[in-house]
Amino acid sequence: MKTESQVILVTGGTRGIGAVIAAQLHGRGHHVYVTQRAEVENERQDGLQVLRLDITSAASVEACVNELLRREGRIDVLVNNAGYDLYGAVIETPWHDFMDQLDTNFLGAARMVQAVLPRMLERRSGRIINISSIGGEVGLPMNAAYSASKFALEGYTESLRQELMPLGLFACTVSPSPVATGSQDQSIREVSAADNPFAERRAELVRRLRRDGLTSRTRPEHVAAAVVLAVHARVPAPHYRVGALARWIPRLKGWLPDALFERFMRSVFP
Numbered sequence: 001m002k003t004e005s006q007v008i009l010v011t012g013g014t015r016g017i018g019a020v021i022a023a024q025l026h027g028r029g030h031h032v033y034v035t036q037r038a039e040v041e042n043e044r045q046d047g048l049q050v051l052r053l054d055i056t057s058a059a060s061v062e063a064c065v066n067e068l069l070r071r072e073g074r075i076d077v078l079v080n081n082a083g084y085d086l087y088g089a090v091i092e093t094p095w096h097d098f099m100d101q102l103d104t105n106f107l108g109a110a111r112m113v114q115a116v117l118p119r120m121l122e123r124r125s126g127r128i129i130n131i132s133s134i135g136g137e138v139g140l141p142m143n144a145a146y147s148a149s150k151f152a153l154e155g156y157t158e159s160l161r162q163e164l165m166p167l168g169l170f171a172c173t174v175s176p177s178p179v180a181t182g183s184q185d186q187s188i189r190e191v192s193a194a195d196n197p198f199a200e201r202r203a204e205l206v207r208r209l210r211r212d213g214l215t216s217r218t219r220p221e222h223v224a225a226a227v228v229l230a231v232h233a234r235v236p237a238p239h240y241r242v243g244a245l246a247r248w249i250p251r252l253k254g255w256l257p258d259a260l261f262e263r264f265m266r267s268v269f270p
Helices: 016-027 058-072 095-123 144-167 199-214 220-232 244-255 258-268
Strands: 007-010 031-036 049-052 077-080 085-087 127-131 170-176 188-190 239-242
Touching: 007 016, 007 058, 016 031, 016 220, 031 058, 049 058, 058 095, 077 095, 085 095, 085 144, 085 199, 095 127, 095 144, 127 144, 127 220, 144 170, 170 220, 188 199, 220 239, 239 244, 244 258
Parallel strands: 007 031, 007 077, 031 049, 077 127, 085 188, 127 170, 170 239
Antiparallel strands: none
């Protein structure tokens, strides 16, 4: 187990799941930096350091990582947490919204990895923890852009892990079920199209997800606990699935014939 203090960067760590991840890591004695898009004006009172970052901008990514390296000289752990969840049927999702979802959830994470890896490779030490989702293993209706971004992140992380392990570095994913968090209104976005056959179904699905999500048994603290395990383990697992749905639905997908699994999914997401 790694127990010494480490320098950890948590993207999108100022609210929601990311804030709880950052707080738990800071509470274990690590030097934790979080990021936000807006200009950083004041130092936080909780011991966390804040850096400005727009993960859709290569220049912003480079500036953020360089500033952290200037302050600390190293980055031990990157937690790619920044992202959001876009709901809309494929036909009603504007192309720029589709591309922004991919740019934020997947390409943003990849930009961060490209930026931190050179220094990690120099030191032959480092961990990359990508926050994925049940939507990275099972495609959900009205959620194609999000699932595309998270499926891509899962495959990317598996390949990255195999490249890095012989050098003593590790990559893994943490995939939660829907998480009860007060930031859901910001993390769940819905396309605005209304005049199409999918609009009513999509709107009802989003209402249900917001309602059920707030009472989910999977809490931000559970996701943070999985990240802590990945940070401290001698060899982190490839995947950390958090919550009953994240553990069981992918298993059902593997066990059941395709027709039965599709019938099950239609019963859950009519």
